[in-house]
Amino acid sequence: AAAIHGLGLALLDLATGEFVVEEFKSQEKLDEALERYRPAETLAETDDNRWTFSLDAATEALTRHFKVLSLDGFGLAGKGDLVSAAGALLYYVGTTLRHSLAHVRKVAIRSSDDVLVLDSGTLRHLQLVPGGEVSKEASLLGVLDVTKTPMGARTLRNWICRPLARAADVNARLDRVQAFVDDRGRLASLRNLLSGVRDLERLIQKVDSLRANPRDLKALADSLRPIPDILSLLNPGSYPLTPRPETVSLIDRAIADDPPVMLVDGGFIAPGYNAELDELRQIAHEGHRWLAEYQAKEQARTGIAKLKVKHVSTFGFVIEIPKGSVAMAPADYIRRQTLTTGERFTTPELKEYETKVLGAQEKSVAIEQRLFRDILGEIAAKTVEIQETALALGELDATLALADRALAAGYARPVVDDSDVLEIVDGRHPIIEQLPDAEPFVPNSAFLNTTTDQIMLITGPNMAGKSTYIRQVATIAVMAQMGSFVPASSMRIGVLDRVFTRIGAGDDLARGRSTFLVEMQETANILNNATPKSLIVLDEIGRGTSTFDGISIAWSVAEYLHGKAQAKAKTLFATHYHELTDLADTFKGVKNFTVKVKEEGGRVVFLRRIAPGIAEKSFGIHVGAMAGLPKEVVDRAAQILKNLEANELDVNAPQKVVRRPRRKLSEMPGQMTFF
Structure with a gap:
């Protein structure tokens, strides 16, 4: 859920208890963040709830929940917008939704300055994560996600959607990946240990809110069990994992193997854990032997060989006599039920024993339920430490996954610094190269900076690979800044602040926007927000209008990006307008590139190779023939x-x-x- 007030944003993950706030400089930045986070529910200020957004009410809600005198310890002093959003959200979830908040132990400030900003369009155009028509297999997440745990999968997705924007942070993550790339044995051992870890974040949340069942506790113990072995393979202090042998021991001693999910019938507390419970269970267990002996005794007393003593749900313990032998029933037998096949009876002795056994069973179930509540409370006291361990396991798992993919796919470590350079040698598209039926991928290089090589103007026919190439460069840049090795022979990148993409367009019928209007609005967003530290990917600017209008707009956009100091971003510009190649004659930062094509016997062969120069032909008619035009x-x-x-x-x-x-x-x- 998210709450918005002023330029502050508060987000709460009810499953894990993660509670963060973020501040923005403009409404546009806030809207972009909401597009990235896509909260399941958004809380808006209305006349009915406005008082909960007031600074006093929000502060009261937060200090009461966290049991603190002030919010200074969370870094929220003087940040009224963040406090208002966080307090209103916490009040709404706890009071209106009546959701347990016991597992929400802190609120953290998140900064957009620390991340490479990717809006929803960029996430979609580059197919970074699944969504819409993009399956997981066709996304970057699908390529990189070989994680072993749910926490690792969530962490990796977050790294893709929120790459780092500080060179020191990126290199620190790359160092961790490098350590495992250099030690394959340790990498394999750690991944094997993680394979048995369940969703520790959600398990401890269920414990903390007293909603866990016996099987959840067994899963929790199994998830904590390998931590000592994991720590033995890590450098001291590299990951904040805390062994909890006492918690594992408690669950092993207290919870039966293969316990039931429900608590109503008992059977989930292990034998030997509680003496009183063992005594009551012994009574119930001995009941089976007593009933067998009682049945044999009554068969001998009555002479009815087919007499049975059994338990039925409606009458409890009964003596069942076949129809042909009913006349032989003794006088002390009390009739309980007539059947088509016979009669059911009881006796004072049988009723007395039934009371004893059933009383023991009811009491044992009550004791089990009480013991289980006590166990939950004891484990819940360690919630904060176990949550921190779960987060650390997620980071470790995601790091191991990146190392594993780097080795399996032949990725190289990028050089990340604060320069203005983006240089990729023999880059490959990470998604396309791993498609099962894909042709051998043709690698291509790229070199961009903000002076002599600012704009790569790429011409070439449809199907030649222009769009793939420009997406490839942007995707590799994202991979580098998320701390991943990259599909290239080598790479150097000065950290980017944003990646913009303007690729394709469709009518936005719901909002009454035409294809061209959508295209122009997206282009305007890029021009108004790009900086010299941005990377821009433009595919066919101006194609949604007439040819002359399109050329005019595309030319002007290129001029603006080249000439405006505040918008002098590194740019990949794919176009069908060959007239734009004249830009390179006027502007030193514009360089012409083309996708190489050759003709053989009237056929067009796409070589997929990017090279300096200008496309000689569009080959549109050839492509039409290949598509099956008459x-x-x-x-x-x-x-x-x-x-x-x-x-x-x-x-x-x-x-x-x-x-x-x-x-x-x-x-x-x-x-x-x-x-």
Whole structure:
């Protein structure tokens, strides 16, 4: 859930008890954060709940819950917006939803300055995590997630969505990954130990809120059991894991093997844990022997060989006599039920024993339930320490997963610093290269900075690989800053603050926005928020309108990014507008690149190789033929293209209409005067 007030945001994960607050400089940044977090429920201020957002009420809610005199210890002094959001949210969850908050032990401040900002569009365009039409297998998360625990999987997803933005932090995480890459034996041993760990975060939360069942406790013990062995394989202090042998021992002693889920019928407390319970169980156990002896005695006394003593749910213990032998029942037998096959009876002796046995069973169940509550309380007292251990296990698991993938996929460690350079040598797209039916992936390099190589202008036909390449560069940058090794021979990156993507568009019918309007709004967002530390990926800017309008806008966008000091971001610009290649003649930071293609026997072969230069042809007609257009259409298109290239338009052959000649953009006076 999230609560918004002013420019503060509070978020609470009810499953794990994680409670964080974050401050923003603008409404736009706050909206982007909400898009990233996608809370299940959002709390808004209304006339009915406005008082809960007041600073006094929020402070009271927080200090009362955390049992502190002030919020200074959480770093919230003077941060009224954060306090208001956090207090209102805590009050809502505890009072309105009536959800237990015992496992919420602290509130932490999170800073956007510490992370590489990825908006929802970038997450979607780069297929970083599953969502919408993107399956897990087709996402970066699907490639990297070989974690062994649920905590590790959640941690890895968070690292992908919130990469680091400080070089020191990135390198510290890379150092941890490197340590396991360099020691494969230790890597394998630790991953094997983690394979038996369950969802420790959620298990301890259930214990703390007294909602855990006996099987949850067994899972908790199994998850804590390997921690001493894990610690023995780690450098001291590298991960804050705390062994809890007393908790494991308590559960092993107290909870039976393979216990039932429900508490109502007992049977979940282990033998030997409680003497009184053992005595009551012995009475119930001996009851089976007593009933067998009683049945034999009554068979001998009555002479009825088929007499049975059994327990039925509606009458308790009964003596059952077949119909043909009912007349032989003794006078002290008390009839309880008539059946089609016979009669059921009881006796004073049997009723007395029934009272004794059933009383013991009821009492034993009550004792088991009391003992279980006591056990939960004892373990819950260690909630904070176990939560910290669960978080550390998640980080360890995610780190091990990155090391495992680096080795399996041949990734290299990136050099991360504070320069303005983005250099990738022989980079590969991490998702495409691991697809089961994919062709051998052709690696490509990239070099960008904010001066001489700021904008890579990439031309080439459809299907040649332009879009894959620009996504690839951005995805590798994200991988580097999340602390992962990367699919490349080598890489150097000066830390980025944001990655922007403008790739494709569709009508937003629900909000009445056309394809082109969506495209322009997304482009405006990029131009208004990009900095020299940003990376921008632009694919076919201007294609949603007329050709001349599109060229004009695309040219102007490139000019702006090159000339504006505050927006001088490293940019990958893929386009079909060959006119834009003239930009490289005017601006030193613009470099032309193309995707290499060759023709063989009338066929087009896409080489997938990015190289300096300009695309010679668009090959659109060839692509249409490959897509299955009728031959008649393809041949006619080729004829029209030939005439257009000769400045003639063949409308109804043999008549030809001559077009007015147009000059190249580079020949025109002024940078923006096209026609």
